[in-house]
Amino acid sequence: MDRLGExxxxxxxxxxxxxxxxxxxxxxxxxxxxxxxxxAADGGPLMRYAPGQFTMMYAFGxxxxxxxxSGDAADQTRLVQTVxxxxxxxxxxxxxxxxxxxxxxxxxxxxxxxAEGYGRDVVVVAGGLGLAPLRPALYQLQAERKxxxxxxxxxxxxxxxxxxxxxxxxNWRRQLDxxxxxxxxxxxxxxxxxxxxxxxxxxxxxxxxxxAMALVCGPEVMMRFAAxxxxxxxxxxxxxxxxxxxxxxxxxxxxxxxxxAGSFVCKDGAVMRYDKVRRLLGLKEI
Amino acid sequence: xxxxxxxxxxxxLFQGLGPEFVNLAAGCAKNVRFxxxxxxxxxxxxxxxxxxxxxxxxxxxxxxxxxxxxQFETLGEGDIVGLTWLLPPYRxxxxxxxxxxxxxxxxxxxxxxxxxxxxxxxxxxxxxxxLPVLVQRLQAMRLQLLDxxxxxx
Numbered sequence: 001m002d003r004l005g006e007x008x009x010x011x012x013x014x015x016x017x018x019x020x021x022x023x024x025x026x027x028x029x030x031x032x033x034x035x036x037x038x039x040a041a042d043g044g045p046l047m048r049y050a051p052g053q054f055t056m057m058y059a060f061g062x063x064x065x066x067x068x069x070s071g072d073a074a075d076q077t078r079l080v081q082t083v084x085x086x087x088x089x090x091x092x093x094x095x096x097x098x099x100x101x102x103x104x105x106x107x108x109x110x111x112x113x114x115a116e117g118y119g120r121d122v123v124v125v126a127g128g129l130g131l132a133p134l135r136p137a138l139y140q141l142q143a144e145r146k147x148x149x150x151x152x153x154x155x156x157x158x159x160x161x162x163x164x165x166x167x168x169x170x171n172w173r174r175q176l177d178x179x180x181x182x183x184x185x186x187x188x189x190x191x192x193x194x195x196x197x198x199x200x201x202x203x204x205x206x207x208x209x210x211x212a213m214a215l216v217c218g219p220e221v222m223m224r225f226a227a228x229x230x231x232x233x234x235x236x237x238x239x240x241x242x243x244x245x246x247x248x249x250x251x252x253x254x255x256x257x258x259x260x261a262g263s264f265v266c267k268d269g270a271v272m273r274y275d276k277v278r279r280l281l282g283l284k285e286i
Numbered sequence: 287x288x289x290x291x292x293x294x295x296x297x298x299l300f301q302g303l304g305p306e307f308v309n310l311a312a313g314c315a316k317n318v319r320f321x322x323x324x325x326x327x328x329x330x331x332x333x334x335x336x337x338x339x340x341x342x343x344x345x346x347x348x349x350x351x352x353x354x355x356x357q358f359e360t361l362g363e364g365d366i367v368g369l370t371w372l373l374p375p376y377r378x379x380x381x382x383x384x385x386x387x388x389x390x391x392x393x394x395x396x397x398x399x400x401x402x403x404x405x406x407x408x409x410x411x412x413x414x415x416x417l418p419v420l421v422q423r424l425q426a427m428r429l430q431l432l433d434x435x436x437x438x439x
Contacts, residue, residue: 196426
């Protein structure tokens with residue numbers, strides 16, 4: 001079978017058995033989006049993960065959903081995940097208060113290949129809530145800043161009030177070693193930033209396209225256009241990595257819900273190389 | 287090459303254009319500047335000018351009753367403000383406001399249209415440069431209309 005992901009996923013010893021986690025902290029990012037800091041309910045270690053991986057969060061009696069890790073992988077004292085309330089399970093998860101418990105399986109899936117960017121320019125393109133799965137990669141890029149060339153974050157979202165991790169972005173901007181461009185689809189007259197889709201910023205990138213790597217995450221339509229625009233300016237297909245999203249249930253490649261051509265997004269992804277998926281992205285059948 | 291011709295030829299839109307065409311285009315050009323919050327033009331006014339931005343940012347806006355101005359696109363260095371000059375009735379459909387100090391080359395649209403009517407080679411060369419910009423903006427606008435960052439995003 002032609003696998004689309006390249007890196008072996010890191011899987012917990014018993015991949016189907018949920019751990020019990022406790023909410024240590026709950027932060028409202030946006031009116032419908034919350035970040036939860038999770039620790040093991042028994043006080044032990046929770047799980048080790050790599051940037052780009054996800055867990056299955058289980059709201060007891062309601063159900064399970066896949067959620068990407070949004071925290072710093074170097075901080076193993078807690079697991080940080082950002083959830084938007086869009087359905088029954090995510091609504092239940094975002095209603096959990098500090099001290100409440102939930103089930104957690106994982107981590108699952110492939111990771112952002114951050115180390116492949118050593119010695120190269122790195123472009124991170126995020127759309128909407130897609131900034132959350134990219135944040136662990138951004139933490140690593142910042143932690144190992146000297147190993148990379150130019151570092152650029154392009155972030156597009158709907159309106160100025162929908163900007164995720166606003167304080168974090170401001171902190172990174174103050175460090176002056178990462179170029180950050182934020183654009184919104186619509187804004188009032190008071191907004192002084194960019195307006196327009198995030199792909200419009202790509203032709204202006206002043207990077208060494210022959211020696212660059214791109215990490216892209218957001219709604220799939222946005223990723224298709226962003227990856228295509230990156231390729232148009234000269235970034236090779238094999239240097240562009242996307243995080244795909246499908247209906248994941250078992251998360252270990254057994255149930256088939258997230259089948260993507262000959263692969264499963266849960267274990268062969270979610271991070272996949274653009275050259276392997278480019279011709280599949282536009283197919284509505286998958 | 288004289289100052290204005292050189293500036294015009296160095297703009298992204300005109301890069302690689304033959305010197306004879308650059309000279310014709312530069313004959314319709316002048317340097318302009320706009321302070322922050324100054325308008326380049328308003329909706330319904332005649333589309334008499336094309337602006338090639340050299341520095342700064344311009345917001346394209348539509349006034350919405352009770353909500354003030356809504357920005358739908360910003361343009362920056364190397365971009366063109368004003369594609370409406372190409373087709374009748376040559377009238378702006380939106381406002382354009384400098385959000386910071388803007389320096390630009392303003393091309394007299396009527397002057398350029400007249401030269402294109404006389405010299406079809408110039409007209410074709412310019413159309414080949416303006417049409418991709420139009421298509422890129424159309425594609426971007428389609429993506430914007432999909433509202434991909436809604437609750438499903």
